[in-house]
Structure formats: C-alpha cells, structure tokens
Amino acid sequence: MLRLLHSACSGQYLPDSGKEPMSTLLSALQQERVAMLKAWIANLQTAIQLNDLLSQRELDAQAADVLNALLSVDPETRLQDFGSVVWRPLKDVVSSISVSRATLGFTPSETALFILSLKPVLFEQIRKRWGAESDKLFAEISVVDTFVDKLGLVTTESFIKGREQVIVHQQEDMLELSTPVVTLWDGIVALPLIGTLDSARTQVVMETLLQAIVSTNSRIAIIDITGVATVDTLVAQHLLKTITAARLMGAECILSGIRPQIAQTIVHLGINLQEITTKAKLSDAFRVALEKTNRRVVRVDKAGTVVTAAKQEPAKDA
Amino acid sequence: MTGATVLQAETVAIATSNDVVVVRQRVRALALQVGLSLVDQTKIVTAASELGRNTLEHGLGGQVEVSLVTNGPRRGIRLSFQDTGPGIADLELALRDGYTSAKGMGLGLSGSKRLMHEFAIDSTLGKGTTVTVTRWK
Ligand SMILES: Nc1ncnc2c1ncn2[C@@H]1O[C@H](COP(=O)(O)OP(=O)(O)OP(=O)(O)O)[C@@H](O)[C@H]1O
Numbered sequence A: 001m002l003r004l005l006h007s008a009c010s011g012q013y014l015p016d017s018g019k020e021p022m023s024t025l026l027s028a029l030q031q032e033r034v035a036m037l038k039a040w041i042a043n044l045q046t047a048i049q050l051n052d053l054l055s056q057r058e059l060d061a062q063a064a065d066v067l068n069a070l071l072s073v074d075p076e077t078r079l080q081d082f083g084s085v086v087w088r089p090l091k092d093v094v095s096s097i098s099v100s101r102a103t104l105g106f107t108p109s110e111t112a113l114f115i116l117s118l119k120p121v122l123f124e125q126i127r128k129r130w131g132a133e134s135d136k137l138f139a140e141i142s143v144v145d146t147f148v149d150k151l152g153l154v155t156t157e158s159f160i161k162g163r164e165q166v167i168v169h170q171q172e173d174m175l176e177l178s179t180p181v182v183t184l185w186d187g188i189v190a191l192p193l194i195g196t197l198d199s200a201r202t203q204v205v206m207e208t209l210l211q212a213i214v215s216t217n218s219r220i221a222i223i224d225i226t227g228v229a230t231v232d233t234l235v236a237q238h239l240l241k242t243i244t245a246a247r248l249m250g251a252e253c254i255l256s257g258i259r260p261q262i263a264q265t266i267v268h269l270g271i272n273l274q275e276i277t278t279k280a281k282l283s284d285a286f287r288v289a290l291e292k293t294n295r296r297v298v299r300v301d302k303a304g305t306v307v308t309a310a311k312q313e314p315a316k317d318a
Numbered sequence B: 001m002t003g004a005t006v007l008q009a010e011t012v013a014i015a016t017s018n019d020v021v022v023v024r025q026r027v028r029a030l031a032l033q034v035g036l037s038l039v040d041q042t043k044i045v046t047a048a049s050e051l052g053r054n055t056l057e058h059g060l061g062g063q064v065e066v067s068l069v070t071n072g073p074r075r076g077i078r079l080s081f082q083d084t085g086p087g088i089a090d091l092e093l094a095l096r097d098g099y100t101s102a103k104g105m106g107l108g109l110s111g112s113k114r115l116m117h118e119f120a121i122d123s124t125l126g127k128g129t130t131v132t133v134t135r136w137k
C-alpha cells in the first residue's frame, strides 16, 4: 500500500508528464499487441491456477479482451488520467472479469495477480524502447506502475462486489429451499421461514402458504419465524397481510418462534401484533393448534391408561 | 451528536434491495465487533434495515456510512444514510407513527428513532435527505 501511494505521488513530479511522452508509449505499445499478449499469457500460466471452471482458452480470451481495451484507446490518451471516461471500457472489462472470478471461487490475490502480471510485460516494452535513456525509462515505468496498480485496485473492489452478490444469492437460494409448507397434522400446516424475508420472494412464499391452506383444507397455519434474522416493518407487513388473507379463507394463523430480541425490537418499532396468536416456540403453537381443533396430547402408561395430559405442567412447589 | 470520534468507517451504496441486505450484514458485523448484546444488535440492525429501505424507496437510492465511534470510554455505532432524492416536506408528519406516503406501515422512521440513542434528520426539498443515528454500547 505504501509503495502504491509513493508511486502515485511520484507520477506528479515527473518532468513533462503533462504532454508528449505518454502518447509515444501508447502508440508504441499498440504496435506490439501480439507480442505482448503472448508474453502476458506466458506470465499468467505461472500466476493463475487453472481448473475446470476456468480453462486456458477462457483465460487467453480474457487477457486478449483486457489488452484490446487497453490498446484501443486514442493514442493521445494519457495513462495518468486514470479517472478519465476514456478508460471506462477497460475498467468495465477488468471489473466484469473480477466479478466472475469471485463467483467461481478464486481468491482475491489470484484475481489481482491476473492484472498485476501485466506489469513485467509493459516494463519489457518500455525497456526495449528507452533502455538507454535512464530518465525516460524511469518516468515511463513509474507511470505504467501506477496505472497497473490502480487497475489492480479495480479488480479488488469488483471482486468484493462479486462476493457480496454470491452471498446474497446464496441467501436467496436458501430462502427458496427452506420454505416448504409441512403438514403437521390433519388440518394443521406449518411454514418454517428461514433467512432474509424482504426479497421479492417473500410474496411467493406467502402465496405458497395460502395455496397449501386450500389444498390441504387446513384450519390452522403456523408461521414459524425462528430462522428469520430481522423482523422489520416490511417483514411484519408481509406477515400481517398473509395472516389476514388466511383469515378470509377461514384459516387461523399462529405466529411462532418470536425470540426475545425480536419481541423487544418489534415493540420499539411500534408494530402491533395483539390481534394475532403468537407463541415463543413452535411446539407451543402446535399445542394451541391441537386444542383449537379439539385434540389433546396425553401421556399413557404401558397399559395405555392416561397418566397426565402433556399440557399440564407439574406444579412447581409440589 | 458532538464529541464523538470516528475510529473506523466504511460506505455502502444503496441502489437495490439486495444492497439493504448487505447494509444489514455490515452493521451486524460491526455490532458484533463492538460487542453489543444480542438485543442491541437486533435493534441496530433493524433500524439500519428501515432507514436503508427508506433511502432506497423514498430517497431513490443513496449510501450509508457505517462508523465505529467513541466518546470517552463509550463505544458505539453511527449510521449516516444519505440520499439525493425528493426530500421530506414535513418532518413532523414523516416522524408520526403510522404516517406513510407509500403503502408502508409508517413506522420505519419513528421506530428507528426509538431503537437508537441519537437521531438526527436533515432534509431539503428537491435536494435530499440525511438521517444520522447512533447507538452506544
Ligand atoms: N429518505 C427519505 N426521502 C424522502 N422521504 C422520506 C425518506 N424517509 C422517509 N420519508 C417519508 O417519510 C414517510 C415515513 O417514513 P417511514 O419509514 O416511517 O414509513 P414508510 O417507509 O412509508 O413505511 P414503513 O413502515 O414500511 O417504513 C415515508 O412514507 C416518506 O414519505
């Protein structure tokens, strides 16, 4: 990082970095496109581990894309103007490659190495041209060094974005997988919710429950939110709407799995759940559901005689 | 809001509803780092979710600055949600429980205020809105 900052600064002190020199470098490089691609691909072979997710052919094609984006700008463009719109296409190419690396499970360093391994290739071109003029050589190398470092940072930033997308998708997948409507008993269904609830998928999940109520002809539906990390107003609104819709269809909903921290937060938010039957645990909700359908769980001894109703807790002071 | 020192800060863009998920994840990670209790973590993550969604839906996108702050021996988390959306014409109305200009519950803004220790809102019509909240350990 220090080195990077240093070279970024030194670029500003270079004599006549303002006008003529870069155009000669870029136009010189443009002549050497093919040789440079070959050299870069050779470097990449040691830098990047190929696997069945990234073939040699893809890697070559990506290198060619980056090099083309770098060399197809107007030769008057300066490498120092990294923020210029002219470099947008190059950054876009680099960024989309990095995002795809993240999705394929590459490490951040492997991803950055892809771009950083371009450095020796560019340095070699500079050496070939200005090897005899040490001032010029140093000036050009500095500029290229800074440029490639900045491009390397683009890979890292995009890589992080890519990872975030992966995580979000995993959560969405999880939500999709984890919303089966299960029949607990004849006429009693349950929907255990897990994950993030405010995606577009919530709507689908809730509709699935309403359909299951119809298809199983259930009178009671238990919605269990033990696995839901955050209950905010949007989630609450979805839950309340579903519960109202179920009621219209003649089914009663019980909301279970309300953990203490969620209960406290809901109260502070000002959400009113008083109209709704709520239970801390799914098992409590199930017991209520049985009662509401005129059933009861009892304990029996070996002979099958009722010992106690499971519902009654033994007296504490007995 | 005065006297606090920022120890560490990061900015998260809010442009899609997935970004709101990312905001929640970042805030939760920082809450864990600060050592907030489970209840406090849940409160601050929920407030972040509400304000992040307001930035997205009413502010038409923006960003949040998530920072770790100290004030003497106290450590806390400060969240500053910024957008360049339409702004809020009547702050008092917007903060009223149950008021919504969309089809929400109208509890996000007022609820977040109750969930946090400090709450400041700055809004200019046609320019945008900034909501800054802090919760101390
Ligand atoms: N960043 C913002 N920019 C513009 N208007 C806003 C912003 N944040 C809140 N508002 C206004 O304040 C109102 C109240 O916000 P609040 O979050 O309390 O309710 P809501 O978003 O409508 O519903 P919900 O309860 O689902 O959050 C909003 O309906 C909107 O008109």
Ligand SMILES: [Mg+2]
Pocket: B050, B053, B054, B104, B107, B108, B109
């Ligand atoms: Mg809101």
